[in-house]
Amino acid sequence: MVRDVIIVGAGVVGCAIARELSRWDLDILVVDQASDVAEGGCTKANTAIVHGGYDAKEGTLKAKYNVEGNGMFDQLCVELEVPFERNGSLVVAFEGDDLSQLEVLRKRGETNGVPGLKVLSEAELREKEPHVGSTARGALWVPTGAIVCPYELTIALAENAVENGARFQLDTAVTGIRREGEVWLVETAAGETLEAKAVVNAAGYQSGKFNNMVTAEKLDILPRRGEYYMIDKSYAGVFHSAMFQLPSDKGKGILVARTVDGSILIGPTAEDIDDPTDTRTTAEGLDKALTFARKTWEDMPTRSFITTFAGVRPRPSTGDFKIGEPADAPFFFNAAGIESPGLTSAPAIGKDLAQRIAQRLNAGKKDNFNPNRKAIPKFRELSNEERAALIAQDPAFGRIVCRCETVTEGEIRAAIRRPLGARTLDGVKRRTRAGMGRCQSGFCSPRVVAILCEELGLDPTDITKFGGASKLLVGRIGEEGKA
């Protein structure tokens, strides 16, 4: 069967393309080697900032898609019922920093089309953010900076794409892409050959490999790891905006940034590594994050760290995103080397590529595309009246499973029953926040495993943390040696 489009990669970029493509009358398949969307790459581990666009070099694709993408978030997040907050960003310069860099960033931002940028004096900065460190001397104010949950957005994009007819095939590692006649053949590790008129390469850290299989316009992906601490949401109110420091040639520097759920991220570092799948945290990296972040937040409550994590940026050797159809590979569309600001850019990349692909395939627009997706009700955010009404409809919403984040059994069951529903512990966690809180799932994971078993008809020993070999339980006590 020859499909219209196969998208390789179900990170935020692949899912944004799938959702935009599902506006058109096309047969779309998204394949990913991971067991869930937003699972196999850096979409699940980043700073979650919708960047203003002052940092990307003028004239680059990064600058273009950053600013366009930023402007699309308000409507997109309303349509998909994804939490989003335009809380602004501040790039803070400290004693010893070159303050004139703030003006350089402002001018670059203006050239890139970022509205409302303003260099603030120390007094203006302190008025906005009274808790900023004592050596802060001024800042760039970026009112269009915002925050969003990257995996919640990706799940919502994917669900909406499915509701509009796209299909997803997970646990499917692509091993080769080649053209035969008019058709692209996508070969998988399971020995399957999928066929399509057009292929989209949104494979994150493997996007260079697939690009290099089909075109002479080579691209290498150079992995750069970023490590983070996360602070409990009881400190959500300390800073209103995302607190950047002056960027360097290695990235946007160490941030102190609140998430839409109220936790605070400290990081990321920027370390060039060899293995793009090496998402370990290191004592050295975390120390570095802490030392820099203390300039922004001097009395940071280190006792309130609840976890650490790392993400790996798929840094393109060309220095810029690689988007579109190479001259020597017709109907092969790259969305390759999408490092930061990739989350911000994803909606604009999705829209642009979908239009180009639809045009090449002479597809017409559907008249029944539904842009709206309903989120799972969040018990923790409801009024008592709303809670009572929900429990009256389904008593499972009256049973709290995750105490740290106030997540109910009803939410967990809904997360499993949805299109592209959760199949793993992390799948439930990313859809509901069960296990994301202070105890980091110590209390709720056995109950979540039990609900997954009930809903999916599985044995507890079948349940994984994130698919593949990540089994949570190895056997039943007393059964050892019986076989």
Ligand SMILES: Cc1cc2nc3c(=O)[nH]c(=O)nc-3n(C[C@H](O)[C@H](O)[C@H](O)COP(=O)(O)OP(=O)(O)OC[C@H]3O[C@@H](n4cnc5c(N)ncnc54)[C@H](O)[C@@H]3O)c2cc1C
């Ligand atoms: C530390 C860090 C901080 C960041 N902070 C920000 C930020 O604040 N704001 C922002 O805008 N951007 C940020 N980014 C960048 C952003 O996270 C990425 O640009 C974005 O997530 C890229 O999405 P993607 O879909 O291209 O890639 P990914 O999320 O990596 O998805 C690629 C997918 O391809 C799949 N895949 C790979 N190989 C194969 C194969 N052989 N077969 C099948 N599937 C395959 C993977 O499983 C994965 O699911 C940050 C990145 C990092 C690492």
